[in-house]
Amino acid sequence: MTISDVTRPDQPLVYVNTAFERLAGMRAEELLGRNCRFLQGPDTDGPAVARLREAIAAGREARERLLNFRGPDRTPWWNEIYVAPVFDDDGRLIQYIGVQNDVTEQVRAEERLAAERDRAQTYLDEVERLAFHDPLTGLPNRRRLAEVLDSTVLQAQVAGTGAAVLYLDLDGFKQVNDEYGHAVGDELLLAVAGRLQRRLRRGDLVARLGGDEFLVVLPAVDRDGGRTEGERVAAQLADALAEPVVTARGTVRVRASIGVSTYPADGSDFDDLLHAADERMYAVKSSRAVSAG
Structure with a gap:
């Protein structure tokens, strides 16, 4: 006192x-x-x-x-x-x-408690990142994609708009892995992820499904013209991904086969939209194989 x-x-x-x-x-x-x-x-x-x-x-x-x-x-x-x-x-x-x-x-004691809380939050953030993101590219994974796509459809239903889903598969990726090794394959996947992110609008989503498969979600497109908009974006992305990629072991090149599905024309949930886009992607890939033959 x-x-x-x-x-x-x-x-x-x-x-x-x-x-x-x-x-x-x-x-x-x-x-x-x-x-x-x-x-x-x-x-x-x-x-x-x-x-x-x-x-x-x-x-x-x-x-x-x-x-x-x-x-x-x-x-x-x-x-x-x-x-x-x-x-x-x-x-x-x-x-x-x-x-x-x-x-x-x-x-x-309060400082120790705050530090422990920070460590716990960092751990939880890392657990969430691993659960919802692809470890190589950092893109959302299939699990996170399903949540986002369902939310996108719900928002479109409320707003009276549409949504487009683009399913991308890289043609020639297996040959790159076989010829140059998986490290170069990983470099290529990172380059692809970067190009997709740079060429999409804010609010668009790009995710990696696994392997050489990616998915793009375009929200708030015209309800009746969503297919046209999706195919326009798909053509732009295909051109961007066709550009050569310089890696540690040389320059490599792949192409992307892209299928487009839309809400509401092709369905209103993740499975339906993914299935429709997947089928159209394989149709593109098959037509290329026939043309090449």
Whole structure:
């Protein structure tokens, strides 16, 4: 406990008890006549100190938690301080009583708890990332895609719009893996993922189903013209993916066969839309094989 005289310049301490001597790491004769700011340091919370000073200037009670420093060695400790005004019979503010409590262990426990919560959240975020994203490309995986596509259809139903689904399969990917190895195949898949993301609108979704198969969801397309819009985007993506990819072991090239399905024409759930787009993708692939033959 302390008492300071606010009628004198710099509001010096006029009383300290032995408990405060221990907290401050100094004897009473070293403390009396000084302002309590000697407990502060460069890491003390400036706004909290400002709030205390404002309360004292206004003659109000206040409670703050401050980082203070003890003794000549300036050992840090956390001070939960409560200050209350004392008025004389004429209502004039003459003193402030301060009650100080060392809450260092409590603060440290709170910090440890916060750190543990952060670690737990980081772990949960990583678990969610692994559960819903492809580990190679970082794209949403099939599980996440199903949730997003169902949500997209629901939004389209409410808004009276449509949605298009593009099923992409890379022609020639197996040959790249066989000739150059799986490391180059992974480089190619990363390049494909990047090109797809760069050429889609904000709000469009690209996901990796697995292997060399990708799916693109185009929300909020015209309900009747969604197939035309989907095929237009599919042609643009096919052109982008046909460009050669430079890898650590040389330049490789693949093409994409892309099938398009639309809501509501081809269904209203994940399985129906995926199945229709998959069938059309294989029709594109088959027609190319016939043409090549």
